[in-house]
Amino acid sequence: MTKQNYIRPLDLKHGRVDMNHGAGGRASMQLIDELFARAFDNEWLRQGNDGALLELPAAPAGQRLVMATDGHVISPIFFPGGDIGCLAVHGTVNDVAMLGATPLYLAASFILEEGFALADLKRVVDSMAAASRAAGVPIVTGDTKVVERGKGDGVFIATTGIGCVPEGRRIGGAQCRPGDVVLLSGSIGDHGVAVLSQRESLEFETAIVSDTAALHTLVAALLAAVPEGAVRCLRDPTRGGLATTLNEIARQSKAGMLLQEAAIPIQPQVEAACELLGLDPLYIANEGKLVAIVAPEQADAALAALRAHPLGAQAARIGEVSDDPQRFVQMATRFGGRRVVDWLSGEPLPRIC
Amino acid sequence: MSQHMKYVDEYRDGDLAQRIAESIAAEVRPGQRYSFMEFCGGHTHAIARYGIAELLPPSIRMIHGPGCPVCVLPIGRIDQAIHLALQRDAIVCTYGDTMRVPASGGLSLMKAKARGGDIRMVYSAADALKIARATPEREVVFFAIGFETTTPPTALVLRQAAKEQLANFSVLSCHVLTPSAITHILESAEVRQYGTVPIDGFVGPAHVSIVIGSAPYEHFAEEYRKPVVIAGFEPLDVMQAIRMLVRQVNEGRCEVENEFTRAVTPDGNLAAQAVVSEVFELRERFEWRGLGEVPYSALKIRPAYAHWDAERRFALDYAPVPDHKQCECGAILRGVKTPTDCKLFGTVCTPENPMGSCMVSSEGACAAHYSYGRFRDIPVVAA
Amino acid sequence: MCLALPARIVALLDHDTAVIDLGGVRKTISIELTPQAQPGDYVIVHVGHAIGMVDAEEAERTLALFAELAAQEGAAP
Numbered sequence: 160m161t162k163q164n165y166i167r168p169l170d171l172k173h174g175r176v177d178m179n180h181g182a183g184g185r186a187s188m189q190l191i192d193e194l195f196a197r198a199f200d201n202e203w204l205r206q207g208n209d210g211a212l213l214e215l216p217a218a219p220a221g222q223r224l225v226m227a228t229d230g231h232v233i234s235p236i237f238f239p240g241g242d243i244g245c246l247a248v249h250g251t252v253n254d255v256a257m258l259g260a261t262p263l264y265l266a267a268s269f270i271l272e273e274g275f276a277l278a279d280l281k282r283v284v285d286s287m288a289a290a291s292r293a294a295g296v297p298i299v300t301g302d303t304k305v306v307e308r309g310k311g312d313g314v315f316i317a318t319t320g321i322g323c324v325p326e327g328r329r330i331g332g333a334q335c336r337p338g339d340v341v342l343l344s345g346s347i348g349d350h351g352v353a354v355l356s357q358r359e360s361l362e363f364e365t366a367i368v369s370d371t372a373a374l375h376t377l378v379a380a381l382l383a384a385v386p387e388g389a390v391r392c393l394r395d396p397t398r399g400g401l402a403t404t405l406n407e408i409a410r411q412s413k414a415g416m417l418l419q420e421a422a423i424p425i426q427p428q429v430e431a432a433c434e435l436l437g438l439d440p441l442y443i444a445n446e447g448k449l450v451a452i453v454a455p456e457q458a459d460a461a462l463a464a465l466r467a468h469p470l471g472a473q474a475a476r477i478g479e480v481s482d483d484p485q486r487f488v489q490m491a492t493r494f495g496g497r498r499v500v501d502w503l504s505g506e507p508l509p510r511i512c
Numbered sequence: 513m514s515q516h517m518k519y520v521d522e523y524r525d526g527d528l529a530q531r532i533a534e535s536i537a538a539e540v541r542p543g544q545r546y547s548f549m550e551f552c553g554g555h556t557h558a559i560a561r562y563g564i565a566e567l568l569p570p571s572i573r574m575i576h577g578p579g580c581p582v583c584v585l586p587i588g589r590i591d592q593a594i595h596l597a598l599q600r601d602a603i604v605c606t607y608g609d610t611m612r613v614p615a616s617g618g619l620s621l622m623k624a625k626a627r628g629g630d631i632r633m634v635y636s637a638a639d640a641l642k643i644a645r646a647t648p649e650r651e652v653v654f655f656a657i658g659f660e661t662t663t664p665p666t667a668l669v670l671r672q673a674a675k676e677q678l679a680n681f682s683v684l685s686c687h688v689l690t691p692s693a694i695t696h697i698l699e700s701a702e703v704r705q706y707g708t709v710p711i712d713g714f715v716g717p718a719h720v721s722i723v724i725g726s727a728p729y730e731h732f733a734e735e736y737r738k739p740v741v742i743a744g745f746e747p748l749d750v751m752q753a754i755r756m757l758v759r760q761v762n763e764g765r766c767e768v769e770n771e772f773t774r775a776v777t778p779d780g781n782l783a784a785q786a787v788v789s790e791v792f793e794l795r796e797r798f799e800w801r802g803l804g805e806v807p808y809s810a811l812k813i814r815p816a817y818a819h820w821d822a823e824r825r826f827a828l829d830y831a832p833v834p835d836h837k838q839c840e841c842g843a844i845l846r847g848v849k850t851p852t853d854c855k856l857f858g859t860v861c862t863p864e865n866p867m868g869s870c871m872v873s874s875e876g877a878c879a880a881h882y883s884y885g886r887f888r889d890i891p892v893v894a895a
Numbered sequence: 896m897c898l899a900l901p902a903r904i905v906a907l908l909d910h911d912t913a914v915i916d917l918g919g920v921r922k923t924i925s926i927e928l929t930p931q932a933q934p935g936d937y938v939i940v941h942v943g944h945a946i947g948m949v950d951a952e953e954a955e956r957t958l959a960l961f962a963e964l965a966a967q968e969g970a971a972p
Binding site for chain 2: 941948
């Protein structure tokens with residue numbers, strides 16, 4: 160790392176982001192050197208260029224690229240089980256992995272609000288660095304801008320990721336066929352409820368924590384356990400929840416789905432919190448779960464592969480793709496009736512009625 | 513360790529549901545049709561969410577009544593709330609249910625918020641009071657909607673505001689009354705003229721009844737010769753209540769029965785009733801969306817608490833706003849038409865773009881049908 | 896109007912407020928409308944207030960009624 164001549168180091172305990180940090184001059188360089196580059200430290204950042212020159216794996220693995228991007232504006236930025244930083248890393252790693260790609264590199268862009276505490280920024284950045292390292296996906300380039308007080312919400316982070324996909328792999332929302340099996344890697348609603356619990360000062364006997372996690376090794380384990388083509392689609396049910404994700408896939412595949420409510424894993428306290436708040440867990444965000452639509456003859460092997468991995472221990476078979484030109488996602492309720500699980504309309508707002 | 517929800521999970525048992533369903537199927541008389549109105553929006557939601565319709569014999573039709581306070585909230589009242597936020601610079605606190613209701617000028621509370629109105633969603637009236645204490649330099653108005661269940665918490669908050677002499681807090685009261693609504697339906701022109709909506713009985717509201725008790729319903733049973741069964745909120749309660757209604761109809765009885773004995777008593781919650789009558793009095797008339805003006809059907813704040821009455825404080829006028837010409841919310845709320853009878857349903861009017869309040873609230877008949885039951889409309893193609 | 900749930904009172908904070916537990920989730924609510932509520936009692940909670948008490952005996956009786964039905968109807972093939 161190039162040493163710059165800074166009169167004194169950043170005050171990471173009590174200092175705050177100010178407009179100089181975004182101006183592109185010495186203050187900007189110092190913020191990058193002493194905070195970002197120090198935390199993310201790798202060969203690309205050490206070169207100090209505006210972009211990163213990347214090697215791709217040799218053919219056939221490196222033949223085709225996947226790129227994904229995500230903006231993160233979550234509030235509060237620190238929540239039980241995570242923060243905006245690790246969320247940003249996991250979110251983009253997961254988007255890349257959901258196309259069956261091996262995530263390779265990340266870029267991270269920060270919009271900082273004037274007055275944001277450097278101690279909080281350091282906490283976020285350190286968390287990102289740890290998440291990036293644990294996932295094995297380096298942050299190779301980035302950018303920082305500062306907006307005036309009142310024009311931002313502390314910090315917004317945008318991450319972009321690239322990965323490579325072997326030739327012949329076509330995993331996507333339009334690939335599903337009637338008869339395919341719908342698998343879910345674990346319990347729903349954890350992340351959303353963990354975040355809401357901060358806002359609504361709900362207390363839990365055993366704390367509900369966000370499930371934020373990088374899922375690429377789970378995906379790799381799944382893909383290794385079944386023949387190519389058996390996994391039709393992978394998606395992580397983030398904003399809008401499981402219901403939204405399944406409706407998207409149904410629309411893309413021009414098919415319907417039939418789910419079994421009793422089979423959908425949910426922690427009792429998440430369920431209780433949703434009851435208390437008047438929310439439907441099907442529409443609550445998850446940040447460490449995936450939906451896998453697989454060929455019926457491979458469903459058992461796929462489920463076993465998910466369950467064998469620590470992030471998929473609670474994986475379950477929750478339904479099937481059906482032949483429905485109306486593309487309804489239907490659900491057999493625990494009660495014995497049937498209902499449609501529709502698109503989310505607007506934000507899930509808690510009800511009094 | 514299973515942390516189930518006691519007094520909740522037991523009443524959602526699928527096997528018992530099957531048994532009750534079989535029992536209902538055995539009791540309905542061949543060739544006879546039964547139409548029951550579930551008055552309470554929570555029951556509409558439960559029926560939809562659990563797919564109870566599937567479990568009932570085809571001869572039973574459930575009609576969704578106007579028991580959803582958001583559905584019957586007239587556009588003019590939401591306009592008042594929006595006016596307070598956008599023109600009078602007040603912080604308007606509201607329950608989440610009202611945020612998306614379409615109002616005049618293409619606005620809703622949510623859209624007004626996007627335009628800069630300081631509109632905040634709260635879980636309880638007490639939260640609004642907290643906001644008022646925290647921002648003494650701003651006027652804070654609590655947009656109070658709901659039936660008798662929700663009224664006592666508002667009354668408590670008004671009493672507290674008076675006790676503290678809180679200068680910057682007021683309440684816009686749109687609280688409405690259940691018995692008046694039921695009477696209005698039974699007296700509506702269509703029902704008397706055509707007898708086309710033979711409502712054979714009512715599933716009485718669960719939580720309203722906790723507050724007002726079962727006694728007020730005696731009136732309907734006697735005056736109008738209609739059985740009422742007060743039902744708990746869980747799906748087994750609803751099914752059991754339907755069974756009890758079928759039995760009453762078969763036996764020619766018109767009584768008030770209470771299925772929800774674990775929470776409803778004949779007198780109700782006297783402490784809650786007392787605080788409500790201390791703070792509120794009857795309005796002579798109040799517009800209900802879809803039902804027009806209904807006499808003695810809503811509450812306003814008593815003179816003793818006038819200082820905290822937003823209508824007085826801000827000298828608010830009420831301007832009724834008619835619905836879209838083709839919107840059938842009114843007929844649907846009276847049980848005269850179904851969602852699919854409305855030309856706008858599912859085409860122009862959807863949960864994303866609600867034209868009327870039956871679509872906005874998830875308990876409105878149209879939203880419930882759209883979200884949970886629409887798949888049943890698709891005709892089975894005959895071989 | 897309707898979204899209300901039965902929850903167990905676990906602690907009284909003062910004569911007006913209590914902590915309830917529903918399925919392991921705890922929340923502070925007002926018991927001003929049910930001043931007789933004691934720890935161990937079940938109350939029906941609506942918009943942050945207890946609006947009524949749950950009568951445990953009646954609850955059991957209702958469930959027993961359902962179960963009776965189950966026994967009767969279950970006998971049929």
